[in-house]
Amino acid sequence: MKTKEIAAVQNLVLTWYEKEGRDLPWRHTDDLYRITLSEIMLQQTNVPKVIEKYHAFLKRFPTVDKLARARQSSVVKQWQGLGYNRRALNLHKLAKIITSDYCGIFPENPEELGALPGIGPYTKNAILAFGRNRHVSAVDVNIERFIRRLHGHGTWPEGSDTAQICYNFVPEKRSRDWHNAVMDVASIYCTKKKPDCETCPLRTICKSYPAPIEPIVIKKKERGATERGKHIPDRIYRGRVVQVLRERSASPDEIGLAIKSDWSESDREWLEKILEKLKVEGMIKYTGKSWQLK
Ligand code: SF4
Numbered sequence: 001m002k003t004k005e006i007a008a009v010q011n012l013v014l015t016w017y018e019k020e021g022r023d024l025p026w027r028h029t030d031d032l033y034r035i036t037l038s039e040i041m042l043q044q045t046n047v048p049k050v051i052e053k054y055h056a057f058l059k060r061f062p063t064v065d066k067l068a069r070a071r072q073s074s075v076v077k078q079w080q081g082l083g084y085n086r087r088a089l090n091l092h093k094l095a096k097i098i099t100s101d102y103c104g105i106f107p108e109n110p111e112e113l114g115a116l117p118g119i120g121p122y123t124k125n126a127i128l129a130f131g132r133n134r135h136v137s138a139v140d141v142n143i144e145r146f147i148r149r150l151h152g153h154g155t156w157p158e159g160s161d162t163a164q165i166c167y168n169f170v171p172e173k174r175s176r177d178w179h180n181a182v183m184d185v186a187s188i189y190c191t192k193k194k195p196d197c198e199t200c201p202l203r204t205i206c207k208s209y210p211a212p213i214e215p216i217v218i219k220k221k222e223r224g225a226t227e228r229g230k231h232i233p234d235r236i237y238r239g240r241v242v243q244v245l246r247e248r249s250a251s252p253d254e255i256g257l258a259i260k261s262d263w264s265e266s267d268r269e270w271l272e273k274i275l276e277k278l279k280v281e282g283m284i285k286y287t288g289k290s291w292q293l294k
Pocket of ligand 1 (some may be wrong): 092097146149150189190191194196198199201202203208209210211212245
């Protein structure tokens with residue numbers, strides 16, 4: 001898009017945001033601990049669930065120091081309901097590094113921030129944009145979809161640098177507002193499955209209006225197991241294992257019976273691989289008789 005068109009997009013998005021933007025708890029703070037927590041929670045969990053869990057987590061671990069001093073199993077227990085439990089381990093490791101190596105103060109240097117556990121390129125830039133209004137571009141799948149659709153079908157320059165194109169849209173002095181606004185537009189109007197082009201604030205400028213044409217994406221089947229004729233991904237079983245161990249320690253057979261409704265001896269090898277992987281990740285441990293949270 002040309003500079004003039006980009007300026008028009010910025011204007012429409014920010015004007016809409018001032019009136020209609022969502023009021024989310026982590027938008028009322030510039031505390032990097034709280035912003036990091038919200039970003040890690042939002043990586044794979046939807047906003048309503050994160051709001052509920054965010055407050056509860058902060059009540060239990062109000063500061064990075066309190067989190068660093070907590071037992072790992074307590075953090076994993078507090079993560080209940082959010083899924084993808086490995087995020088809890090990373091967050092705990094991150095808190096320990098912040099307190100031991102940075103005197104409890106989050107680094108604001110992108111390289112140091114990006115080297116912390118669980119902080120990928122998107123999360124790093126999101127923390128800097130939301131926490132410090134830094135002129136960076138945080139590009140997740142929703143933002144990329146929105147920016148691509150603005151350009152219209154078939155107009156995305158071949159071999160182009162997506163990060164650079166998205167960065168061109170970020171207003172220099174309003175990075176925080178821009179990212180908040182785009183997140184909202186992408187999740188309220190420009191949704192993946194049912195974009196609401198008729199009421200979208202960008203409809204006058206969007207080259208996909210009145211409806212985007214989407215490329216066909218063939219999804220690869222995730223590794224998993226068949227349960228009563230249905231394919232269930234291993235990540236779901238991993239979550240179920242952690243859920244069982246949040247409540248009690250258990251033998252492999254007890255775990256198998258609890259996580260798979262048609263559990264049988266033939267599933268043992270498959271379960272052992274899941275348990276072993278969780279052990280290698282530092283989530284659980286084996287005492288010789290039973291498994292428990294580490
Ligand atoms: S007009 Fe439709 S495709 Fe374009 S930004 Fe709005 S919702 Fe997305």
